[in-house]
Amino acid sequence: MGLRLTVSAPAYLLVALLASACTTTTTTTVSNEGVSKVTHDRTTRVQEADVRTRARARTDLAAGYYRNGQLAVALEEARRAAAIDATFADVYGLLGLIYMDMKVQPDAEANFQRALKLDPDNSELNNNYGFFLCNTGRVRESMEYFNRAIRDPLYATPARANQNAGSCLMRIKDYEGAERYLRRSFELDAGLAVPKFLLSRMYLATGQVDKATFYYNVLAKSVESSAESLWLGLRVARANADLRTESQLANELRQRFPQSPEAAALARNEFDE
Numbered sequence: 598m599g600l601r602l603t604v605s606a607p608a609y610l611l612v613a614l615l616a617s618a619c620t621t622t623t624t625t626t627v628s629n630e631g632v633s634k635v636t637h638d639r640t641t642r643v644q645e646a647d648v649r650t651r652a653r654a655r656t657d658l659a660a661g662y663y664r665n666g667q668l669a670v671a672l673e674e675a676r677r678a679a680a681i682d683a684t685f686a687d688v689y690g691l692l693g694l695i696y697m698d699m700k701v702q703p704d705a706e707a708n709f710q711r712a713l714k715l716d717p718d719n720s721e722l723n724n725n726y727g728f729f730l731c732n733t734g735r736v737r738e739s740m741e742y743f744n745r746a747i748r749d750p751l752y753a754t755p756a757r758a759n760q761n762a763g764s765c766l767m768r769i770k771d772y773e774g775a776e777r778y779l780r781r782s783f784e785l786d787a788g789l790a791v792p793k794f795l796l797s798r799m800y801l802a803t804g805q806v807d808k809a810t811f812y813y814n815v816l817a818k819s820v821e822s823s824a825e826s827l828w829l830g831l832r833v834a835r836a837n838a839d840l841r842t843e844s845q846l847a848n849e850l851r852q853r854f855p856q857s858p859e860a861a862a863l864a865r866n867e868f869d870e
Contacts, residue, residue, distance in 0.1 A: 652682030660691055663698075671695050686716035690725060697729050705729055720745070720752035724761060731765035739765055743778075756786035764795055772799055790820045798829055802870065806836045824850060828859035832868055 659674035672695050678688040689712035696705035709726040716722060727742035743762035747755050763778030776799065782792040793816040800809035813833045816826060831846035850860055862868075 648682050649685060652678045652685045652688060655681060656685065656688045656691060663691065663695055668695055668699055684715060686712045686719060686722065689715065690719070690722045693729065694725060697732070702733060718749070720749040720758070724758045727758070727765075728761050731761070731768070736765050736769050756782045756789055759785065760789060760792050764791065767795060767799060772803055775799060788819070790816060793819070794826065794829065797833065801829070801833060801836060806833070809833050810837060822849070822853070824854035824857035824859045827854070828862070835868060
């Protein structure tokens with residue numbers, strides 16, 4: 598249920614055209630100074646494109662290491678990318694994620710803010726910074742950035758921004774707000790597991806057992822069981838007075854995940870969150 602990393606890589610195409618024309622009645626002359634300026638501008642654009650291409654390649658490499666959990670290597674590669682192109686927003690967004698996972702909050706925040714200063718309309722950056730703010734306890738502040746991502750009609754994964762916003766609001770038990778975002782996430786992408794899990798858990802916490810049962814059943818059919826899902830399922834079964842299902846899920850939890858916090862809670866008969 599972690600955060601998905603998306604490092605955007607738009608293609609850049611630079612084309613420089615030099616053209617001159619003459620007819621039998623008009624003569625056009627180009628000064629040496631004019632030709633020199635055009636050539637200089639073209640060279641500058643080509644060099645800038647080459648710098649961005651190299652920085653993007655290095656950032657993509659760093660992102661791969663990040664996704665594999667190789668944070669130290671990812672950090673080194675991302676730093677090299679930033680040294681190549683100090684104006685590339687994506688690399689600072691990636692550095693923000695790396696430092697966030699390394700629990701170095703000041704550096705994470707500084708890099709997220711630098712990324713957004715360079716590219717304030719980047720929806721992935723806004724979503725990731727919102728995630729960071731939520732994880733550092735600034736729930737209300739985070740909503741501004743989730744909403745920026747959600748409002749972007751070109752954003753490729755709005756379901757995840759809605760998911761993150763809903764999950765964040767559940768931390769402060771703002772169930773009304775969480776429900777709105779999580780239901781929207783489910784509508785946009787029914788394949789995501791987290792919204793179904795959180796909706797079931799939220800409805801269970803608010804005594805809406807029928808809705809909790811519905812979303813748990815949808816979840817159970819779409820993902821492999823985990824300690825968290827089994828624990829949720831047996832609690833839903835318990836709320837429905839379905840002793841057979843409760844016992845079945847409890848036994849599976851003990852057998853498959855005996856060292857999990859959920860198995861420990863079961864042993865203590867602590868069913869309320």
